[in-house]
Amino acid sequence: MACTIIAVTEQHQGELKKPGFEVISEARRLADGCGGKVIAVVLGSGIDGLTASPAHYGADAVIKADDQKLASYHPDYYAAVIRNAAESVQAGLILMPATDMGKDLAPRVAAMLDAGLAQDCLKLELKGDVLEAERPMYAGKAIARVAVRSKVKVATLRPNVIAAAAPDASKSAPVEALTVPDTAAKLNVVSVKKAEGASLDVAEADIIVTGGRGMKDAGNFKLLETLAGILGGAVGATRAAVDAGWRPHADQVGQTGKTVSPNLYMMFGASGSIQHWAGMSGAKCIVAVNKNPEAPIMEKADYSIVGDLFEVVPALTEAIQKIKG
Numbered sequence: 093m094a095c096t097i098i099a100v101t102e103q104h105q106g107e108l109k110k111p112g113f114e115v116i117s118e119a120r121r122l123a124d125g126c127g128g129k130v131i132a133v134v135l136g137s138g139i140d141g142l143t144a145s146p147a148h149y150g151a152d153a154v155i156k157a158d159d160q161k162l163a164s165y166h167p168d169y170y171a172a173v174i175r176n177a178a179e180s181v182q183a184g185l186i187l188m189p190a191t192d193m194g195k196d197l198a199p200r201v202a203a204m205l206d207a208g209l210a211q212d213c214l215k216l217e218l219k220g221d222v223l224e225a226e227r228p229m230y231a232g233k234a235i236a237r238v239a240v241r242s243k244v245k246v247a248t249l250r251p252n253v254i255a256a257a258a259p260d261a262s263k264s265a266p267v268e269a270l271t272v273p274d275t276a277a278k279l280n281v282v283s284v285k286k287a288e289g290a291s292l293d294v295a296e297a298d299i300i301v302t303g304g305r306g307m308k309d310a311g312n313f314k315l316l317e318t319l320a321g322i323l324g325g326a327v328g329a330t331r332a333a334v335d336a337g338w339r340p341h342a343d344q345v346g347q348t349g350k351t352v353s354p355n356l357y358m359m360f361g362a363s364g365s366i367q368h369w370a371g372m373s374g375a376k377c378i379v380a381v382n383k384n385p386e387a388p389i390m391e392k393a394d395y396s397i398v399g400d401l402f403e404v405v406p407a408l409t410e411a412i413q414k415i416k417g
C-alpha cells in the first residue's frame with residue numbers, strides 16, 4: 093500500500109523539538125516500506141526559520157501553518173490545521189510525538205477524522221492496510237500489541253524510544269502554506285505559564301538525574317542540579333520528593349508523573365517503588381545510589397552503588413568534571 097504519512101512536529105520558543113525529528117525519522121522508515129511520502133507539519137507563529145530542517149530528517153514536503161493564533165498550543169486550532177493538512181494530502185497515517193501536546197492533540201484529530209488511535213507507541217509497523225503498534229499498558233507492567241484497521245490512523249510515538257536519523261543538511265523539501273481555519277474555538281488560551289524548574293523537560297531529556305526522599309530537603313537538590321548541568325541532563329524527582337515540596341510536579345517521574353525513556357537514568361536516595369518504576373522502566377541504563385542494599389531498585393539497576401548519596405554525588409560530579417575537562 094502506498095501511503096502518505098503526516099509527521100507532526102512541535103516547536104518551542106523558535107526551535108523544533110527533538111521528539112518531532114524522531115517522528116519524522118520514523119515516518120520516513122514506515123513510508124519507505126510502503127513506497128509512500130512523508131509530509132511534515134510545522135505549526136506556530138513566525139516559523140519561517142523552522143521549515144528547512146524537517147527535510148534533513150526525511151520529510152518529502154512541509155506544510156506550514158504560520159499564524160498568531162498558533163503561537164502557543166491551542167487544541168482547537170492545532171487539531172483543525174492537522175485535520176485539514178491530512179485531508180489535503182489524503183494521509184493514511186498521522187504520527188505525532190507522545191509529548192503533553194501530542195497526547196492531547198491526537199485523540200482530537202482522530203475523532204475529527206474518524207480514525208483509530210494508538211497512543212504512546214514504542215514500536216510501529218505498517219502491514220498492508222493495518223498499523224501494528226506496541227504500547228505499554230497498566231503503568232508499564234504489560235506491553236500490548238494493537239492493530240489499527242481504520243482507513244485513517246493516528247499514532248503517537250514515545251520520545252527517546254526511536255532515535256532520530258542523522259540529519260542530512262543537503263536535503264530540501266517544498267514548503268506549502270496552510271491557513272488556519274476560521275473555526276470558532278471552543279476555548280481561549282488566556283495565558284501560558286512557564287513551569288518552574290529547569291528548562292529541559294524530563295520527558296525529553298537523554299540523561300536524567302533523579303532525587304528521592306533520601307535527598308532530605310529541597311536545598312540538597314543543588315547537588316543534583318550541578319551534576320545534571322555537567323551531564324547536560326534534567327533533574328527528576330520521585331513523588332515523595334514532590335509531595336515534600338522539594339521539586340515541582342513537572343519533574344515527577346512515575347505512574348502519576350511523567351514517563352521517560354532516557355539513555356541514562358541516575359537515581360539518588362530513591363527506593364524504586366513500582367509506581368516510580370512505571371515511569372522510568374524504559375530507561376536504557378539505570379544507575380542507582382542507595383545506602384540500603386536491599387532497596388528494590390538495587391536489583392533492577394544496571395549499576396548499583398551502595399553508599400551515602402551525600403558522599404557519592406560530589407565524588408561522581410568531580411570525577412565526571414575531570415573527564416569532561
Ligand SMILES: Cc1cc2nc3c(=O)[nH]c(=O)nc-3n(C[C@H](O)[C@H](O)[C@H](O)COP(=O)(O)OP(=O)(O)OC[C@H]3O[C@@H](n4cnc5c(N)ncnc54)[C@H](O)[C@@H]3O)c2cc1C
Nearest residue numbers: 304305306330331332346347348349361362363368383401
Ligand atoms: C496511586 C499512586 C501513584 C503514585 N505515583 C508515583 C509516581 O508517579 N512517582 C513516584 O515516584 N511515586 C509514586 N507513588 C509513590 C510511591 O509508592 C513511593 O511512595 C515513592 O516512589 C517513594 O519515593 P522515594 O523512593 O523517594 O522514597 P522512599 O521509598 O522512602 O525511598 C527513599 C530511599 O532513599 C534511601 N536513602 C535515604 N537516605 C539516603 C542517603 N543519604 N544516601 C543514599 N540513599 C539514601 C533509602 O534507603 C530509601 O531506599 C505513587 C503511589 C501511589 C499509591
